[in-house]
Amino acid sequence: MYEGKFPKKRYKHTLSFLTEVISKEDKILDLGVSNPFSEILLKEGFNNVTNTKGEDLDIETTVVKSTEFDVVTAFEIFEHLVSPFNVLNDIKAKKLVASIPLKLWFASAYRSKTDKWDRHYHEFEDWQFDWLLEKAGWRIIKREKFTNPVRKVGIRPILRMITPRYYLIYAVRD
Template structure:
């Protein structure tokens, strides 16, 4: 049974942002296969469908469906080689994107065991803003937030004060 507890602070902040900006009557296409957060969105009453695991760098056909009013991309753009192509292909009127921010004290994430679990991009906020502007989107709200970890050391201390995530909502320029 679902309880209003979250595995981490990031899910809580993301859900609050989504609830503030998106009506539950809107239809959402969430980029990526079903995941713990898309399940939370469904339980919270959002009408969500996920893409089916296709390589979005190569196949954007699921993005051209005009039946969705919102596309969400929660921590997926950092794994893609070409987010520009994906943003151009989206037909929805709104998009919500969250990305990990590049940290000056930590290299880009790369799993040692999973060849797909790596970050090709770790953005600075201005880079995502520029990408959206170049693809015809206007940011209407944005937020940065930290992601503290329960570890000891210099990096964990820095993570308490340094924004790690950036979330935006944007609308198509008309």
């Protein structure tokens, strides 16, 4: 198990989910550049992880068309895309593990004030993401929602303690 403290609660939750649904021997294409979670995967023994290079997946989906990967992982990626359907439809791997932030009725969509790429074009409700996956030919095997409390005082922090913020899925394609 990962010896250090997880920098974010969702990393621990995501790792637990991932280890339940895929093998450490699977070849993984992780959508997004190398990041703290992909480093955790390596430390946890997932030694066949390849990250994308930062290409605009709305326009260029060649990387997911490779047949050399068993699994595609996408942790908080699809909300940044204008058209996540294109990527989901083009994936050649037979397994997908993905997470998205859920739309919160008490907060507007995330938009960084300093980074023009770090913003959410979509914040899905669970049924919307399910429908998108279904349209792209995926069958969901396992799904899970979880909260993401913050250590702040106020109404929104209280709501974050009881309102699911993230949605994880494991899906397959025949």
